[in-house]
Amino acid sequence: MSRLIFFCAGVKLETLPAARVKNILFNVVDNGKSQKEINDTKTLIRYTGAETCMLDSGGYQIHVAEAQYKKMTFDPGLPMMRSDQGINISPHHVVEVSCKLQPTIMTALDFPVRELSDRTAQEQEFLRKLGFNVTWAMQTASLREKYCPDIQLFIPVQCYNLSQFEIFKNSISNVRYDGLSLPFRNRGLIELALFFFRFYQVGVQKVHILGTSSFFAIALGAFFARHFFEWVSFDATTWRKSAQHEIYLNPYDLSPEYIGKEVLIDERLPIICQCPFCINTTFTEIKNLPYTEKVHLLKNHNFYVIEKASEDLFAKAGNLLNLEKYLKNRSPKTKEIDELIERLSITDLLRNEDINVLKPFFEIPRIFR
Secondary structure, eight states: OOEEEEEEESOOGGGOOSSOOOEEEEEHHHHHSSHHHHHHHHHHHHHHTOSEEEEEOSHHHHHHHHHTTOEEEOOTTSOOEEOSSEEEOOHHHHHHHHHHHOOSEEEOOOOOOOOOOOHHHHHHHHHHHHHHHHHHHHHHHHHHHHHOTTSEEEEEOOOSSHHHHHHHHHHTTTOOOSEEEEESTTSOHHHHHHHHHHHHHTTOOEEEEESOOOHHHHHHHHHHHHHTOSEEEEEEOHHHHHHHTTEEEOTTTOOEEEOOTTSOOOTTOOOOOOSTTTTTOOHHHHHTSOHHHHHHHHHHHHHHHHHHHHHHHHHHTTSHHHHHHHHHHHOSOHHHHHHHHHHHHHHHHTTTSOHHHHHHHHOSOOTTO
8 A cells, every 4th residue: 555645744742733744844953962851742642643754864964064064973872963053963872762762664864965056066066975874874773673673664766866865876786774865955846756766766765855845746656656656745944934924725736925013915816725724714814824823824824735635645546547537627837748748658668667667758948847
């Protein structure tokens, strides 16, 4: 039975959406650096009754520290730490927190590659961090086997292209893991599809998309969950961060709509959303709420519509014609939808072919690039 899972990320007890949260993603640094954070996280898990918990390794926090030129150390002999001055984290800390929190899934520590457009710079960045990522994948896997073998392990893939993925994959060929995770920020939707196809070819059955709630990325994940993998998941803080910026996610295609108090809204404009938080209200009423109340309503609405979109897209993705019809009924981006459906059709048709047969169909510059 295949699954498409939306993980609620960036959540604390005081920021929980009102809807039942079935799947939660935490990170090692924010949720495990002290006994208080450990206890608070356990309380949150019990309170929500979450069915699935995923523990992210803290790679994003390393990425932020690097971007801010902070001191970075990876010493297992020192306490895990993040401050204004720097960060210290290691695979040892990741596994230690995993043993305490007992998530369903943990991810290996990774050193994220930066967002770069120049091919030469990308190659240098990949090679500069390859040693870290290979070593940390091996160390995390070894420690997991020793201390918490019942927790599933996902390995983050930090690269820019499939050639680099092959290098990384071959370097961790002796590592036992349950799935791969892939950041969305370094690639477009079509590149994501090509990576997914390659993951399928090498026998991966579980994939996590890091950091997105894009409508079309969810659609892509739904298709691959129904036809290629047994598990596709994604995580997002969009529901909360958008609310804090007074942004309402359109229930049709999750596009953002700013509804700050200065925005002029036709009072006759109906709310099409039937979620429990929007029904029997108007955009004008939402717009004029005090900021705290508005954020509370918007985060609940935003969470609800992301989860509903993932459920609906998964239901429709069993058949490409049904998926195409559903997408075109929900979004005005007809050209983008045509391109996505075309690529998914080709992927399905050529699923047993060599990756090099598929590549030319994906390398033509199109809308999603």
